Amino acid sequence: MTPNLNWVPHEVDIDTPSAARMYDYLLSGSHNFAPDRALADMFDQALPGSRDIARLNRAFLRRAVLFLVESGIRQFLDIGSGIPTAGNVHQTARRVAADSRVVYVDTDPIAVAHSQLMLADDPQALAIKADLCEPESILYAPQVRGLLDFSQPIGLLMVWVLHFVPIARDAVGILRRYRDALVPDSYLAVSHFTADSRPAEMAAMVKVMKRSANPIHLRTRAQIVELFAGFDMVEPGVVATALWRPEGPVGNDADRTEVLAGVGRKP
Numbered sequence: 721m722t723p724n725l726n727w728v729p730h731e732v733d734i735d736t737p738s739a740a741r742m743y744d745y746l747l748s749g750s751h752n753f754a755p756d757r758a759l760a761d762m763f764d765q766a767l768p769g770s771r772d773i774a775r776l777n778r779a780f781l782r783r784a785v786l787f788l789v790e791s792g793i794r795q796f797l798d799i800g801s802g803i804p805t806a807g808n809v810h811q812t813a814r815r816v817a818a819d820s821r822v823v824y825v826d827t828d829p830i831a832v833a834h835s836q837l838m839l840a841d842d843p844q845a846l847a848i849k850a851d852l853c854e855p856e857s858i859l860y861a862p863q864v865r866g867l868l869d870f871s872q873p874i875g876l877l878m879v880w881v882l883h884f885v886p887i888a889r890d891a892v893g894i895l896r897r898y899r900d901a902l903v904p905d906s907y908l909a910v911s912h913f914t915a916d917s918r919p920a921e922m923a924a925m926v927k928v929m930k931r932s933a934n935p936i937h938l939r940t941r942a943q944i945v946e947l948f949a950g951f952d953m954v955e956p957g958v959v960a961t962a963l964w965r966p967e968g969p970v971g972n973d974a975d976r977t978e979v980l981a982g983v984g985r986k987p
Protein backbone atom coordinates (compact mmCIF):
# COMPACT_ATOMS: atom_id res chain seq x y z
CA MET A 721 0.00 0.00 0.00
CA THR A 722 1.32 3.46 -0.85
CA PRO A 723 1.63 5.46 2.36
CA ASN A 724 -0.35 8.72 2.58
CA LEU A 725 2.39 11.36 2.68
CA ASN A 726 0.16 14.47 2.52
CA TRP A 727 1.48 15.61 5.89
CA VAL A 728 5.10 15.68 4.71
CA PRO A 729 6.53 19.12 3.79
CA HIS A 730 8.09 18.96 0.32
CA GLU A 731 11.64 19.76 1.51
CA VAL A 732 11.81 16.69 3.73
CA ASP A 733 14.33 13.97 2.95
CA ILE A 734 12.46 10.89 4.16
CA ASP A 735 15.36 8.56 3.34
CA THR A 736 17.72 10.07 5.92
CA PRO A 737 16.58 9.26 9.47
CA SER A 738 16.02 12.29 11.69
CA ALA A 739 16.28 12.53 15.48
CA ALA A 740 12.82 14.10 15.67
CA ARG A 741 11.18 11.19 13.85
CA MET A 742 13.26 8.53 15.64
CA TYR A 743 12.24 10.02 19.02
CA ASP A 744 8.62 10.12 17.84
CA TYR A 745 8.89 6.40 17.01
CA LEU A 746 10.51 5.56 20.37
CA LEU A 747 7.57 7.34 22.04
CA SER A 748 5.09 5.31 19.92
CA GLY A 749 4.17 8.28 17.70
CA SER A 750 3.07 7.96 14.07
CA HIS A 751 5.11 10.67 12.32
CA ASN A 752 8.05 8.56 11.20
CA PHE A 753 9.14 6.54 8.20
CA ALA A 754 10.72 3.09 7.64
CA PRO A 755 14.32 4.48 7.63
CA ASP A 756 13.63 6.29 10.94
CA ARG A 757 12.19 3.14 12.49
CA ALA A 758 15.05 0.96 11.24
CA LEU A 759 17.69 3.29 12.69
CA ALA A 760 15.72 3.72 15.93
CA ASP A 761 15.67 -0.07 16.29
CA MET A 762 19.47 -0.08 15.82
CA PHE A 763 19.66 2.74 18.39
CA ASP A 764 17.73 0.53 20.81
CA GLN A 765 20.02 -2.43 20.14
CA ALA A 766 23.07 -0.27 20.81
CA LEU A 767 21.51 1.29 23.90
CA PRO A 768 18.93 -1.14 25.30
CA GLY A 769 16.18 0.61 27.23
CA SER A 770 16.05 3.58 24.87
CA ARG A 771 12.23 3.73 25.02
CA ASP A 772 12.42 4.08 28.79
CA ILE A 773 15.16 6.71 28.39
CA ALA A 774 12.91 8.71 26.03
CA ARG A 775 9.85 8.28 28.30
CA LEU A 776 11.82 9.46 31.36
CA ASN A 777 13.10 12.46 29.43
CA ARG A 778 9.58 13.42 28.44
CA ALA A 779 8.50 13.06 32.08
CA PHE A 780 11.37 15.34 33.14
CA LEU A 781 10.17 17.95 30.62
CA ARG A 782 6.68 17.80 32.14
CA ARG A 783 7.93 18.18 35.73
CA ALA A 784 10.32 20.97 34.76
CA VAL A 785 7.50 22.92 33.05
CA LEU A 786 5.25 22.48 36.10
CA PHE A 787 8.08 23.62 38.36
CA LEU A 788 8.61 26.72 36.22
CA VAL A 789 4.90 27.56 36.26
CA GLU A 790 4.91 27.17 40.07
CA SER A 791 7.91 29.53 40.07
CA GLY A 792 5.90 32.20 38.26
CA ILE A 793 6.93 31.58 34.64
CA ARG A 794 4.17 32.27 32.13
CA GLN A 795 6.18 32.33 28.89
CA PHE A 796 8.32 29.56 27.43
CA LEU A 797 10.88 29.32 24.66
CA ASP A 798 11.09 25.59 23.86
CA ILE A 799 14.07 24.98 21.56
CA GLY A 800 14.43 21.53 20.00
CA SER A 801 10.75 21.01 20.70
CA GLY A 802 10.37 18.00 18.38
CA ILE A 803 7.26 16.52 16.79
CA PRO A 804 4.20 17.28 18.93
CA THR A 805 3.20 14.32 21.05
CA ALA A 806 1.35 13.88 24.34
CA GLY A 807 2.16 16.52 26.96
CA ASN A 808 3.39 19.41 24.84
CA VAL A 809 4.65 22.39 26.81
CA HIS A 810 1.64 24.67 26.24
CA GLN A 811 -0.74 21.89 27.31
CA THR A 812 1.25 21.06 30.45
CA ALA A 813 1.70 24.71 31.46
CA ARG A 814 -1.90 25.71 30.80
CA ARG A 815 -3.29 22.98 33.01
CA VAL A 816 -1.99 25.16 35.85
CA ALA A 817 -1.70 28.63 34.26
CA ALA A 818 -4.13 29.15 31.38
CA ASP A 819 -2.37 32.34 30.25
CA SER A 820 0.94 30.58 29.45
CA ARG A 821 2.53 31.52 26.12
CA VAL A 822 4.89 29.24 24.22
CA VAL A 823 7.25 29.57 21.25
CA TYR A 824 8.39 26.24 19.82
CA VAL A 825 11.61 26.11 17.79
CA ASP A 826 13.08 23.23 15.79
CA THR A 827 15.23 22.66 12.72
CA ASP A 828 13.20 19.68 11.56
CA PRO A 829 10.59 20.68 8.94
CA ILE A 830 8.18 17.94 10.01
CA ALA A 831 8.39 18.95 13.66
CA VAL A 832 7.73 22.59 12.72
CA ALA A 833 4.93 21.80 10.24
CA HIS A 834 3.09 19.65 12.78
CA SER A 835 3.55 22.15 15.56
CA GLN A 836 2.18 24.91 13.30
CA LEU A 837 -0.80 22.72 12.37
CA MET A 838 -1.53 22.00 16.04
CA LEU A 839 -1.25 25.71 16.94
CA ALA A 840 -3.10 27.17 13.94
CA ASP A 841 -5.99 28.46 16.10
CA ASP A 842 -3.89 29.30 19.15
CA PRO A 843 -2.95 33.00 19.40
CA GLN A 844 -0.78 32.32 22.46
CA ALA A 845 1.62 29.77 20.93
CA LEU A 846 3.56 29.44 17.70
CA ALA A 847 6.33 27.42 16.11
CA ILE A 848 9.27 28.54 13.98
CA LYS A 849 12.04 26.77 12.10
CA ALA A 850 15.43 27.92 13.35
CA ASP A 851 18.78 26.59 14.53
CA LEU A 852 19.65 26.97 18.21
CA CYS A 853 23.28 27.58 17.24
CA GLU A 854 22.15 30.93 15.82
CA PRO A 855 20.61 32.47 18.96
CA GLU A 856 19.92 35.91 17.46
CA SER A 857 17.81 34.35 14.67
CA ILE A 858 15.49 33.12 17.42
CA LEU A 859 15.84 35.80 20.10
CA TYR A 860 15.19 38.68 17.71
CA ALA A 861 12.73 37.03 15.30
CA PRO A 862 9.73 39.38 15.01
CA GLN A 863 7.30 36.48 15.60
CA VAL A 864 9.11 35.54 18.81
CA ARG A 865 9.25 39.14 20.05
CA GLY A 866 5.57 39.49 19.12
CA LEU A 867 4.57 36.72 21.50
CA LEU A 868 7.18 36.72 24.28
CA ASP A 869 7.93 39.77 26.44
CA PHE A 870 11.69 39.78 27.07
CA SER A 871 11.28 42.34 29.87
CA GLN A 872 9.63 39.54 31.89
CA PRO A 873 11.09 36.17 32.98
CA ILE A 874 11.10 33.40 30.39
CA GLY A 875 11.47 29.64 30.77
CA LEU A 876 14.10 28.54 28.24
CA LEU A 877 13.80 24.82 27.52
CA MET A 878 16.60 22.93 25.80
CA VAL A 879 15.55 19.39 26.51
CA TRP A 880 17.25 16.48 24.67
CA VAL A 881 18.71 18.88 22.11
CA LEU A 882 22.13 20.26 23.16
CA HIS A 883 23.81 16.90 22.48
CA PHE A 884 23.17 17.65 18.79
CA VAL A 885 25.54 20.62 19.09
CA PRO A 886 29.10 19.57 18.16
CA ILE A 887 31.69 20.12 20.90
CA ALA A 888 33.57 22.50 18.55
CA ARG A 889 30.47 24.77 18.33
CA ASP A 890 31.01 26.00 21.93
CA ALA A 891 27.61 25.26 23.47
CA VAL A 892 28.60 27.24 26.59
CA GLY A 893 29.22 30.35 24.46
CA ILE A 894 25.92 29.83 22.60
CA LEU A 895 24.04 29.52 25.89
CA ARG A 896 25.67 32.70 27.18
CA ARG A 897 24.01 34.60 24.31
CA TYR A 898 20.60 33.23 25.34
CA ARG A 899 21.28 33.98 29.00
CA ASP A 900 22.24 37.58 28.23
CA ALA A 901 18.86 38.12 26.51
CA LEU A 902 16.90 36.93 29.57
CA VAL A 903 15.98 39.00 32.62
CA PRO A 904 16.68 37.79 36.19
CA ASP A 905 14.30 35.09 37.48
CA SER A 906 14.26 33.47 34.05
CA TYR A 907 15.01 29.74 34.00
CA LEU A 908 16.96 27.29 31.85
CA ALA A 909 16.01 23.59 31.71
CA VAL A 910 18.37 21.13 30.01
CA SER A 911 18.60 17.41 29.46
CA HIS A 912 21.58 15.86 27.71
CA PHE A 913 23.09 12.42 26.95
CA THR A 914 26.20 11.95 29.07
CA ALA A 915 29.50 10.28 28.25
CA ASP A 916 29.76 9.13 31.87
CA SER A 917 27.13 6.39 31.75
CA ARG A 918 27.51 2.97 30.04
CA PRO A 919 30.45 4.16 27.87
CA ALA A 920 30.56 1.14 25.54
CA GLU A 921 26.83 1.25 24.77
CA MET A 922 26.92 5.04 24.46
CA ALA A 923 29.77 4.83 21.94
CA ALA A 924 27.75 2.29 19.93
CA MET A 925 24.70 4.59 20.05
CA VAL A 926 26.77 7.57 18.88
CA LYS A 927 28.00 5.44 15.96
CA VAL A 928 24.40 4.59 15.03
CA MET A 929 23.38 8.29 15.13
CA LYS A 930 26.17 9.16 12.66
CA ARG A 931 23.87 7.59 10.06
CA SER A 932 21.13 10.11 10.87
CA ALA A 933 20.71 13.79 10.02
CA ASN A 934 21.45 14.56 13.69
CA PRO A 935 24.66 13.00 15.04
CA ILE A 936 24.96 13.00 18.85
CA HIS A 937 27.88 14.52 20.77
CA LEU A 938 28.27 13.28 24.33
CA ARG A 939 29.33 15.55 27.18
CA THR A 940 30.52 14.59 30.62
CA ARG A 941 28.48 15.55 33.67
CA ALA A 942 31.00 18.34 34.35
CA GLN A 943 30.50 19.69 30.82
CA ILE A 944 26.72 19.53 31.24
CA VAL A 945 26.96 21.44 34.54
CA GLU A 946 29.06 24.05 32.69
CA LEU A 947 26.12 24.69 30.32
CA PHE A 948 24.40 26.36 33.30
CA ALA A 949 27.12 29.00 33.69
CA GLY A 950 25.52 32.20 34.99
CA PHE A 951 22.48 30.34 36.34
CA ASP A 952 21.98 29.20 39.96
CA MET A 953 21.23 25.49 39.97
CA VAL A 954 17.84 24.54 41.37
CA GLU A 955 17.94 21.53 43.74
CA PRO A 956 18.83 18.70 43.20
CA GLY A 957 21.26 19.98 40.54
CA VAL A 958 22.22 17.94 37.48
CA VAL A 959 20.98 14.38 37.96
CA ALA A 960 19.53 11.44 36.02
CA THR A 961 16.17 12.48 34.54
CA ALA A 962 14.12 10.24 36.85
CA LEU A 963 15.80 11.77 39.92
CA TRP A 964 14.98 15.39 39.11
CA ARG A 965 12.21 16.23 41.62
CA PRO A 966 10.35 12.92 41.21
CA GLU A 967 6.69 12.91 42.15
CA GLY A 968 6.85 9.44 43.73
CA PRO A 969 9.13 6.41 44.16
CA VAL A 970 11.34 5.98 41.06
CA GLY A 971 12.26 2.29 41.46
CA ASN A 972 14.44 0.93 38.66
CA ASP A 973 14.15 4.19 36.70
CA ALA A 974 16.95 5.50 38.96
CA ASP A 975 19.29 3.16 37.04
CA ARG A 976 18.63 5.04 33.79
CA THR A 977 21.57 7.44 34.07
CA GLU A 978 22.19 7.96 30.34
CA VAL A 979 20.47 11.35 30.19
CA LEU A 980 21.22 13.98 32.82
CA ALA A 981 18.89 16.88 33.53
CA GLY A 982 18.80 20.08 35.50
CA VAL A 983 17.16 23.47 35.89
CA GLY A 984 18.88 26.78 36.65
CA ARG A 985 17.56 30.24 37.58
CA LYS A 986 19.16 33.43 36.33
CA PRO A 987 20.01 35.46 39.45
Ligand SMILES: C[S@@+](CC[C@H](N)C(=O)[O-])C[C@H]1O[C@@H](n2cnc3c(N)ncnc32)[C@H](O)[C@@H]1O
Nearest residue numbers: 740743800801802826827828851852879880884
Ligand atom coordinates in the same frame (compact mmCIF):
# COMPACT_ATOMS: atom_id res chain seq x y z
C1 LIG B 1 14.31 14.32 20.40
S1 LIG B 1 13.60 15.84 20.13
C2 LIG B 1 13.24 16.44 21.75
C3 LIG B 1 11.85 16.93 21.88
C4 LIG B 1 11.52 17.56 23.23
N1 LIG B 1 12.44 18.65 23.55
C5 LIG B 1 11.57 16.54 24.32
O1 LIG B 1 12.55 16.52 25.07
O2 LIG B 1 10.65 15.73 24.44
C6 LIG B 1 15.05 16.81 19.73
C7 LIG B 1 14.75 17.83 18.69
O3 LIG B 1 15.87 18.70 18.57
C8 LIG B 1 15.87 19.15 17.22
N2 LIG B 1 17.19 19.76 16.93
C9 LIG B 1 18.37 19.14 16.68
N3 LIG B 1 19.34 20.05 16.46
C10 LIG B 1 18.76 21.28 16.57
C11 LIG B 1 19.23 22.62 16.44
N4 LIG B 1 20.52 22.87 16.13
N5 LIG B 1 18.36 23.63 16.61
C12 LIG B 1 17.05 23.39 16.89
N6 LIG B 1 16.54 22.13 17.02
C13 LIG B 1 17.37 21.10 16.87
C14 LIG B 1 15.58 17.90 16.44
O4 LIG B 1 15.10 18.21 15.15
C15 LIG B 1 14.52 17.24 17.32
O5 LIG B 1 13.23 17.56 16.91
